[in-house]
Amino acid sequence: MYDWAEYRHFRYLLEILDLKGxxxxxEQLHTTQPNLSAHARQFRENSGLHLYRRSKSGRISLTPTGVAFKLIARGLLSARDEAMAALLAVEQGEVRTLRLGCSSQADPILFNAFFAMHRELLPDCPIRPVHADTAQLVEEIASGDLDAAIVTLPVADLSLRVDEIRRDRLVVCLRADHSLASKAALQPADLQQHPTVLYHPQRNAQAHSRLLELLEEVGVKIEEYSRASHPTEMQGLVKQGFGFALIREGTVLDAELTTRPxxxxxxxxxxxxxxxKQGHPKTVPMLIRLLKGRLSPQTPKGKKPPLSAGKGPEQMSLLG
Structure with missing residues (x-):
């Protein structure tokens, strides 16, 4: 249907829109203006899209469609570059094993899905899994002991690429026989009235601090709490009556527990x-892109904000 649309159309038009002329x-593309004009005209005639308005001086201004085109075209060209880099790495035998970490707070379904995708792409390349805290996984990737990891955000190391794969709502975990379990949703004040179970701060210190801030914003001040180091331990403490916990929606629960928003x-x-960002296995970005496409029908559980601007790490925020 769109066989006429070539990569050169997107590359040329992206440069035209970026430089607005x-x-x-x-000059940037080392070609001629007539050549660019011919490709731009061909794209417009075949697609019916108007990406810009051209003034008498030759300067252009973007239409709403042109603004959208820039983001989409960058993603398309990036996917092409990632695909070629991955294929070259496979051809040259650069990927012999993949050392993949996974945080205990991350959904194991994601690890299993990535493992299956990797085995499909590289059946002869083994994965060496490592399970640890987010902070430890960050250190091991920065030092080169790991190739990639699945973690919960935020991550502040500027040397790392952070590529969000999923966003899940936080819900309250409580005993199914608790009096408040009869409510469809809990009020923030309900959290203040009961002892709380939280992950140990060392699991992800920044996430822990941010969670306490969010609780304070709705009037819930946590001074003392029970600490867990693993989702199983957290559920165990809730089951034993040590308080409520905030957990990822969709977590597999003990039969005696339930969740409420x-x-x-x-x-x-x-x-x-x-x-x-530098020195990672070239197959990793392509695998993540493929995994996102495979998971996309079931991932949008929360609102996705725009990528944060500035010189910080390339990532989404931790908590909405």
């Missing part, structure tokens, strides 16, 4: 792949 784009808030926990 044909002359500057031609918190009314009036939109708290989420974000899960991402992390790997070094």
């Amino acid at each position: 044909f002359r500057a784009a031609a 918190v009314a009036g808030v939109d708290w989420t926990v974000d899960t991402a792949f992390i790997y070094k």
Whole structure:
């Protein structure tokens, strides 16, 4: 249906829109203005899309469609580059094993899905799994002991690429026989009235601090709490009556437990792949892109914000 649309159309038009002119784009691309004009005209005639308006001076201004085109075209060209880099790495035998970490707070379904995708792409390349805290996984990737990891955000190491894969709502975990379990949703004040179970701060210190801030914003001040180091331990403490816990929606629960949302808030926990910006296995970005496509029908559980600007790590925020 769109066989006429070639990569050169997207590359040329992206440069034209970025530089807002044909002359500057031609110089940057080392081609001629007539060549760019011909490709731009061909794209417009075949697609019916108007990406820009051109003034008498030759300068152009973007239409709403042009603004959308820039983001989409960058993603398309990036996917092409990632695909070629991955194929070259496979051809040259660069990927012999993959050392993949996974945080205990991350959904194991993501690890299993990535493992299956990797085995499909590289059946002869083994994965060496490592399970640890987010902080430890970050250190091991930065030092080169790991190739990639699935962690919960935030991650502050500027040497790492942070690629969000999923966002899940935080819900309250409580005993199924608790009096508040009869409510469809809990109020923030309900959390203040009962002892609380939290993950140990060392699991992800930044996430822990942010969670306490969010609780304080709705009037819940946590001074003392029970600490767990693993989702199983957290459920065990709740089951034994040590309080409520905030957990990822969709977590497999003990038969004696249940979950309820918190009314009036939109708290989420974000899960991402992390790997070094420089020196990572070239198959990793392509695998993540393929995995996103495979998981996309079931991933949008929370609202996705735009990528944060500035010089910070390339990532989404931890909690909405």
